[in-house]
Amino acid sequence: MARATIIGSGPNGLAAAVTLARAGYQVRVLEAAPIIGGGVSSTQSTLPGFVHDIGSAVHPGAYDSPFFRAFGLGERLDWIVPEAAYAHPLDGGRAAIAWHDLERTAEALGPDAKRWRALLRPLSSHIDGVLDFTGGSLLRVPRHPITAVRFALRMLDQGTPLAKHAFRTEEAAALISGVVAHANTALPSLTSAAAGLLLAALAHAGGWAYPRGGAQTIADALRADLEAHGGAIETGTRIRDLASLDWGDPGQGDLLLLNGSPRLALTLPGVPSRYARALRQYRYGAAAAKVDFALDGPVPWEHPEVALAPTVHVGGTRVEVWASENAVARGRIAERPYVLAVQPSVLDTTRAPEGKAVLWAYMHVPADSDFDPTEAIARQIERFAPGFRDRILASHAVRASEREAINPAAIGGDIFGGAFTLLQAVRRPSLSPAPWRTPMRGVYLASASTPPGPGVNGMAGWHAARTALADAGAAVTLDDVFG
Numbered sequence: 001m002a003r004a005t006i007i008g009s010g011p012n013g014l015a016a017a018v019t020l021a022r023a024g025y026q027v028r029v030l031e032a033a034p035i036i037g038g039g040v041s042s043t044q045s046t047l048p049g050f051v052h053d054i055g056s057a058v059h060p061g062a063y064d065s066p067f068f069r070a071f072g073l074g075e076r077l078d079w080i081v082p083e084a085a086y087a088h089p090l091d092g093g094r095a096a097i098a099w100h101d102l103e104r105t106a107e108a109l110g111p112d113a114k115r116w117r118a119l120l121r122p123l124s125s126h127i128d129g130v131l132d133f134t135g136g137s138l139l140r141v142p143r144h145p146i147t148a149v150r151f152a153l154r155m156l157d158q159g160t161p162l163a164k165h166a167f168r169t170e171e172a173a174a175l176i177s178g179v180v181a182h183a184n185t186a187l188p189s190l191t192s193a194a195a196g197l198l199l200a201a202l203a204h205a206g207g208w209a210y211p212r213g214g215a216q217t218i219a220d221a222l223r224a225d226l227e228a229h230g231g232a233i234e235t236g237t238r239i240r241d242l243a244s245l246d247w248g249d250p251g252q253g254d255l256l257l258l259n260g261s262p263r264l265a266l267t268l269p270g271v272p273s274r275y276a277r278a279l280r281q282y283r284y285g286a287a288a289a290k291v292d293f294a295l296d297g298p299v300p301w302e303h304p305e306v307a308l309a310p311t312v313h314v315g316g317t318r319v320e321v322w323a324s325e326n327a328v329a330r331g332r333i334a335e336r337p338y339v340l341a342v343q344p345s346v347l348d349t350t351r352a353p354e355g356k357a358v359l360w361a362y363m364h365v366p367a368d369s370d371f372d373p374t375e376a377i378a379r380q381i382e383r384f385a386p387g388f389r390d391r392i393l394a395s396h397a398v399r400a401s402e403r404e405a406i407n408p409a410a411i412g413g414d415i416f417g418g419a420f421t422l423l424q425a426v427r428r429p430s431l432s433p434a435p436w437r438t439p440m441r442g443v444y445l446a447s448a449s450t451p452p453g454p455g456v457n458g459m460a461g462w463h464a465a466r467t468a469l470a471d472a473g474a475a476v477t478l479d480d481v482f483g
Contacts, residue, residue, distance in 0.1 A: 001026045002253035004468075007239050008409065008447065010038025013259030014222035015067055015461030016446045017231055022481050023469055025255065027231035032238035032408055037219030038259075039407075039415070040456055046294035046394040049353045053215040054406070055415070056456045057342040057360045058311050060085075060202035062218060063209035064131060065457035070478035076221045078212040080310075080347050085203035087309035088171075088178045089384035090316065095303035096171035098179070102204040112172035119157070119166075119176075122150045123197060124204035134198050135452045135459050138426050139433040151197065159193030170317055176200065177321040178313025181338050183420045184286050184364045186329035187322045191420045208311055212348050218456065238408065242267045250442025255468050257446040259461065260409040261417075262429045265438060265445070272439045275430065282429040282449070285420060286328045287400030287413025289373035290362035295391040298357045299343055302384055310346055314339040314361075314380050328364045333371060337363040339380045356393070367412035369400040409447060417448030428453060436464040437471065444468050 004020040006013050009031035021027040035041050039055030046052065062068050063079060081100065089095045099105045102124060106113040123130050129144030133151055142148040157166060158180060167173040180196030181187065202208065211217045223233060239245055242264060248254025258264055262279045265271065271279075301307050315321040315338035324334040341361040345351040352358050361377045374397045382388045398406065400413025409417060418424055428435055428451055435450050446464035448454045462478070469476050 002255070003028070003248040004255040004257065005030065005245070005247040006257045006259060006446070007264065008038060008259030009036040009219065009233055010259050010409070010447070011040050011062070011218060011222070011456050011458050012446050012448065012461035012464075013038070013257070014219060014226065015458030016257050016259065016465040017226050018071065018222055018229070019462060019465035019481055020255065020468070021226050021229035021231040023474065023476065027226065029226070029231065029233040030237045030239055031233060031235045033406065034236050035216075036223055036233055036235060037216055038409070040215040040218040042214035042216035045292050045396040050294040050356065050358050051214045051351045052292040052358055052396070053344075053360055056215055057344060058208050058210045059215070059218070059456045060199060060206065060208045061455035061457040064127060064202055064206040065459060066131060066135065066478060067458040067462040070482040071225070071458070072482070073218065073221060077217050079209045080212055081207040081209045082308070082310050082347060084305065084309035085208040086179065086311040086313060087306040088174045088313045088315075089301060089303055089306050090170060090174060091383075093302045094171065095306050096175040097305050097309060098175055098200065098203050100203065100207045105204070109169060109172045109175075112167045112169050115167060116172060119154060120200055120204055123147070123154070123201035127201060127205035130198060130201055134194065135457070136463060137433050137435060137451045151194075154197055155190050155193045158197060159188050159190035161188060163188045163193070173318040174316070174321070177318040178315060178338075181313070181315065181321050181325050182340065184288070184328070184416060185325070185420050187325045190422050191425055194425070195420065210310065210344060210348075213350050214344075215456075239264070240267070243269055253472055255442050255444065257444045257464050257468070259446045261411055261447070262445055262449050263411070265440070265443065268440055268443065270440065275439045278427075278430040283419045283421075283424065284367060284411040284414040285416060285418065287365050287367045287369060287403065288362045288415045289365045289369065289371055289400050289413070290360070290398045291374050291377050292396045293359040293361065293392055294352070294394040295357040295359055296393050297355060297391050298346060299359060299381065299385050300387045300391065302386060306384070307346060310342055310344055312341045312343065314341050314384060325364065328366060331366045333365055333369070333376070337376055337380060339363050339377050341381065357391075365400050365413070367400065367414060369413065372397055372399060416454040420453065425453070434467050436460070436467045
């Protein structure tokens, strides 16, 4: 039986592992951390009974992912699909809400209702075409070309200075800016617009869902399937040098898949100089600094409907959000930072003791920053939720400079697997229609540093495993693996 060794148990690594185990490989996953999951792991980092997600907390990409649909993740877990996908509070007790219902969202935006519909209805109503266009290498002909063109035109609308004039009201401008700012890059930009449009379209399509019990349940479901098909996971095993790793014989069909930084591939013997140069030139971007809060009750948002949305973009107006992100792009931290906050316990009572709450929050900072985000994040939330500080029972911060020690793939604290630029959207990490394949026989990349990039969707892992199987003469589809 051929062997497959996978470095890293994040969602992409586990997706690849499940695929290869079902295809008949003897699969071994090596994970540096003491628990599995990478970006979808959970822990009680503040107080007993308060369950915090270490990485991603809300998973619109997982709920609508072609891989996870085929895997049956929707049926394996208890998913919560919020009526309010995300919220954006503003000063003076105002707020904009992106409801799962696109029409309800548009109507609340008044003069911008028609514009919101025009921007997102063609995408949300053709979400499969959007996912196909954004879910693989850009060096291919999309299967839904009309949807791809619609998406590209909206990228120009929201990813250039035209975005300043897209909406008349502060509410609508803030609502789209908050979701575009997820990309952690200078604004406006085409890549940030692409990320934001995908997320906004998902909000009105499948919704911004998350599993009851925490992100760890995603990893646990994948692990259960892997073990049911003979695979195994070894935790607490950090691999720094592939030259000394016994991963088998590629001449006999054995495989090595890397769900981490492509830089690890440079430790293999015989890396062609051209490919080594491409990996060394691949750039990592700005970082994230995160705080988990254990709270003595829900966040006291000034606008009551903000309390209905598990995801809250805390950053003020579009002008403020852009200023915050552009400061980070220049190596600084804004006085009023953009904060991405998640309050999962508003709909999931398993996450905290009765009457209590958890809050997951991070802000963007320069790479390798030693900045402690606790005070800056608390101050921004208090701005829109007076009395928030009084609810804090405990907190736990992870600085950008500490993140790589927790997750070796997060170079400099970059949680996206590489700078999210237009060039690196095409060359991720090398220019190829199949960038999951390396020049080294039997070696494949299966991380967010390959298309489709960041997000909990398992697609990079699936593409890597599918490519490896095709190279071995066993071309497969998702239906072949899971049908």
